[in-house]
Amino acid sequence: MKKIGIQPFGTTSVGEEANLYTIAFKDGSSFSATDYGASIVSCVVPDKDGKMTDVVLGYENVKDYEQQDMFMGSVIGRHANRIKGASFTLNEKEYRLCANEGCNHLHGGNSGFQKKLWKGESRDNKIIFSLFTPHMEEGYPGSLQVSVIYSFTKYHTLHIDYTAVCDQDTIINLTNHAYFNLAGHDAGNIQNHFLKVNSDFYTPGAADSVPTGEIMSVEGTPFDFREEKQIGKDINKENQQLEYGCGYDHNFVLAKEKESYGEAARAWCSTTGISLIVETTLPGMQLYSGNHIHGEPLGKNGTVYHKRDGFCLEAHFFPSGLTYSHFPQPILRKGEIFRHRTTYSFGIR
Numbered sequence: 001m002k003k004i005g006i007q008p009f010g011t012t013s014v015g016e017e018a019n020l021y022t023i024a025f026k027d028g029s030s031f032s033a034t035d036y037g038a039s040i041v042s043c044v045v046p047d048k049d050g051k052m053t054d055v056v057l058g059y060e061n062v063k064d065y066e067q068q069d070m071f072m073g074s075v076i077g078r079h080a081n082r083i084k085g086a087s088f089t090l091n092e093k094e095y096r097l098c099a100n101e102g103c104n105h106l107h108g109g110n111s112g113f114q115k116k117l118w119k120g121e122s123r124d125n126k127i128i129f130s131l132f133t134p135h136m137e138e139g140y141p142g143s144l145q146v147s148v149i150y151s152f153t154k155y156h157t158l159h160i161d162y163t164a165v166c167d168q169d170t171i172i173n174l175t176n177h178a179y180f181n182l183a184g185h186d187a188g189n190i191q192n193h194f195l196k197v198n199s200d201f202y203t204p205g206a207a208d209s210v211p212t213g214e215i216m217s218v219e220g221t222p223f224d225f226r227e228e229k230q231i232g233k234d235i236n237k238e239n240q241q242l243e244y245g246c247g248y249d250h251n252f253v254l255a256k257e258k259e260s261y262g263e264a265a266r267a268w269c270s271t272t273g274i275s276l277i278v279e280t281t282l283p284g285m286q287l288y289s290g291n292h293i294h295g296e297p298l299g300k301n302g303t304v305y306h307k308r309d310g311f312c313l314e315a316h317f318f319p320s321g322l323t324y325s326h327f328p329q330p331i332l333r334k335g336e337i338f339r340h341r342t343t344y345s346f347g348i349r
Contacts, residue, residue, distance in 0.1 A: 002023060002024070002025055002125055002154065003023070003024050003025075004021065004022065004023050004024075004122040004125065004127070005021070005022045005024065006019050006020070006021050006022075006120075006122065007019065007020050007022070008020070009034050009035075009036070009061060009062050010061040010062040010063055011062065011063075012036065012062055012063070012066060012117065013063070013066055016117045018034055018035055018036045018062035018117060019034065019035050019120055020032055020033075020034050020041060021033055021034070021035070021120055021122060021127045023125070023127065023150075023152045025154050027046070027154075028044065028046070028052040029044055029045050029046065029052065029154075029156055030042070030043075030044045030152075031043050031044070031150065031152035031158060033073075033127055033129070033150055034062060034065065035117055035118045035119070035120035035129055036062045036065050036066070036116075036117055036118075037065060037073075037074035037075060037113065037114040037115065037116065037118070038074065038075040038113070038118045038129040038131070038148045039058070039065060039072065039073040039074045039075070039114070040056055040058070040073035040074075040150075040176065040178045041056070041058045041059070041073060042054045042056050042058055042185075042300070043055055043056045043152075043158060043178075043344075043346070045156045045274060045346040046156075046348070047272035047273055047274050047348070048272060048273030048274075048348050051272075053182075053183075053184045053272055053274060054184060054185045054300070055180055055181060055182050055184065055185065055274060055276075055346070056073060056178050056179065056180060056181075056185055057072060057073070057178075057179040057180075057181060057185045057293075057299060057300075057305055057309065057310040058072055058073050058185065058299065058300055059072065059297060059298075059299055059300060060299075060300050060301075064297040064298075066115075067296075067297050068296075068297055070177075070179075070292065070293060070294075071107060071114050071177040072177070072178075072179060073176070073177060073178045073179070074113070074114030074176070074177050075113050075114065075129070075148050075174060075175075075176055075177075076107045076108060076112065076113060076114060076174065076175050076176070076177050076314075076316075077108050077112065077113035077146065077172065077173070077174045078108050078112070078113065078133060078138065078140045078144065078170075078171070078172055078173075079105070079107075079108060079140070079171055079172065079173040079330065080107060080108070080173045080174060080175040080177075080314065080316045080317075080319075081106070081107065081173070081175075081251070081286060081314075081316060081318075081319035081320070082101065082104050082105065082106050082208075082209060082210045082211075082319045082320055083097060083104060083105040083106075083210075083319075083320050083322075083323070084104055084210045084211075084320040084323045085103060085104065085323075086098060086099035086100075086103060086104055086105040087105075088171060088322040088323070089322065090141065090169060090170070090171060090322070090331065091169055095139050095140065095141060096139050097109060097138060097139040097140070098110050098138055098139065101208075102208055103208075104208060104210055107177075108138060109138035109139070110138070111137070111138060112138070113131060113133075113146075113174075114177070116131055116133075118130060118131045118148075119131070125151070126149050126150065126151045127149070127150040127151075128147060128148075128149050128150075129147065129148045129149075129150075130145070130146065130147040130148075131145075131146050131147075132144070132145050132146075133146070135167075135168075140170055140171065141168055141169065141170050142166040142167055142168040142169065142170035142334075143166065143167045143168075144164055144165070144166045144170060144172065145164065145165050145166075146162070146163070146164040146172075146174070146338075147162075147163050147164070148160065148161070148162055148174075149161040149163075155345075156345070156346040156347065157343060157344070157345040157346070158343065158344045158345075158346075159341060159342075159343050160176055160341065160342045160343070160344075161339075161340075161341050162174045162338065162339070162340045162341070162342075163337060163338060163339050164332060164337070164338040165332075165336075165337055165338070166332050166334060167334060168334050169331065169332070169333050169334055170331075170332050171321075171322060171330045171331055171332065172330055172332045172338050173316050173317040173321065173330040174316070174338075174340070175282075175286070175314040175315060175316035175342075176314065176342065177312060177314060178312065178344075179290060179293070179309075179310030179311065179312055180267070180276060180310055180311055180312070180313070181193075181269075181309060181310045181311075182267060182268065182269035182272060182274040182275070182276060183269045183271045183272050183274075184272070185299065185300060185303065185310070186299070186300070186301060186303040187271075187309075188306070188309055189232075189306070189308050189309060190231060190289075190290065190308055190309065190310060190311050191230065191231050191232025191235060191289075191308055192230055192231075192232060192269075192270070192271075193230065193231050193267055193268065193269050193311065194228050194229065194230055194231075194267065194268045194269075194270070195225055195228065195229065195230070195231050195265065195266075195267045195268075195287075195311075196225055196226070196227065196228040196229075196265060196266050196267075197225035197226070197252050197264070197265045197285070197287065198226075198254055198255050198256065198262070198263050198264055198265060199218065199225070199226070199252035199253055199254055199255055199264075199285070200217060200218060200219075200226065200253070200255055201215050201216060201217055201218060201252070201253040202215075202216060202218055202223045202250050202251060202252045202253060203215055203216075203250070203251045203252075203253065203284075203318055203319070203327075204216050204241050204250070205241065205244055205245065205249075205250065205319075206244070207244050208244075209244055209245055209249055210319065210320055211251065211318065211319050211320055211323075211324070211327075213323070213324040213326075213327075215253060215326075218252075221239070221241075222234035222235070222237050222239050222241075222242060223241070223248075223250065223252070225252075225265075225287075228266075228268075231248070231289060231311060232308075235247050235248065235289060245291065246291040246292065247289040247290075247291040247308070248287045248288060248289040248291075249286070249287075249288050249289070249291060250286065250287060251284045251285070251286050251316075251318050251319055252264075252284060252285050252286075252287060253283070253284060253318075254280070254282075254283055254284060254285055258283065258328070259281055259283075260281065261279060261280070261281045261341060262279060262280070263277065263278070263279050264278045264279060264280050264285045264313065264315055265277075265278045265285060265287075265313050266278070267311070267313070268349050273348050273349055274346060274347075274348065274349075275346065275347045275348065275349040276313075276344060276345070276346055276347075277343075277344075277345045277347070278313050278315065278342065278343070278344055278345075279342070279343045279345070280315035280340070280341065280342040280343070281340045281341050281342075282315040282316055282317065282340050282342065283317060283318065283328040284315070284316055284317060284318045284328070285313055285314060285315050285316070286312065286313075286314040286316065286319075287311070287312070287313060288311065288312040288314065289308055289311050290307065290308045290309060290310045290311055290312070291307060291308065292307070293305050293306060293307050293308065293309055293310060294306070294307070315340075315342040317329075317330040
């Protein structure tokens with residue numbers, strides 16, 4: 001039997017009351033998310049011995065989500081990842097954005113979606129978060145209405161459905177920035193996790209991690225995850241791309257039909273036996289090996305999170321897509337509906 005509960009999650013610095021929404025099953029598995037940033041707070045699934053294990057890094061109250069700067073579990077928008085030069089051109093007009101990472105724009109700017117209190121509700125056994133963002137907020141054109149629906153099933157599958165509409169042409173690129181550790185959120189380094197990525201190509205970055213526009217083969221590089229290998233196997237090899245990212249922080253070109261729903265990646269922890277399969281309708285996926293995780297604030301149960309204690313598999317459009325016409329274009333036209341799904345399925349292997 002599924003139950004959905006809502007409980008207070010603390011007060012933001014501007015006096016807004018945040019809530020925590022939880023979907024729970026009789027077997028002890030559960031999923032929790034807060035309306036602050038539409039952030040995933042926990043995902044509890046059984047390991048090979050039946051022990052319930054929380055596989056998502058997170059915090060215990062909204063103030064810690066406000067304080068942290070690692071985008072823990074948050075929905076990222078209006079445009080996820082980086083935009084070169086903090087500007088883009090749409091319909092022959094240039095739009096200037098906030099430069100919040102050097103001269104580039106990162107994860108929606110200083111007031112991105114991860115810093116918003118979304119409207120939350122539970123309906124039809126789902127958690128639904130919705131947000132309105134006005135014309136020219138952070139420099140983006142158009143008034144945008146966006147919703148994110150989390151569905152967690154008794155089979156330990158998490159569906160994330162994104163929809164959005166805008167009153168004029170705009171750009172949008174949504175993802176979720178959950179950090180996973182299949183040994184448990186407090187289990188430490190994830191470099192011994194096994195990973196397979198359904199990709200023959202990736203988009204290398206410059207020193208600032210913004211794509212150069214090249215689409216390069218993974219063949220013979222540390223970015224070849226076509227056959228399962230441990231995340232840490234090649235992470236310290238001498239490689240300029242790994243030096244730029246301080247590890248993996250790169251977009252992979254998914255090997256599936258455009259706009260189709262297909263497998264992006266699968267991961268596995270030999271200690272717990274917990275596996276993860278990622279499927280998505282989106283064209284790219286950022287592998288981030290948690291290179292800049294740090295211990296402040298303390299995580300759930302007082303856990304101190306360290307570098308590479310979690311990894312992210314962020315399905316999205318390519319970073320800085322409008323900079324390069326051969327990249328998939330994250331354009332949402334007036335009257336159209338942005339509709340995409342990403343699924344994280346947990347199991348035992």
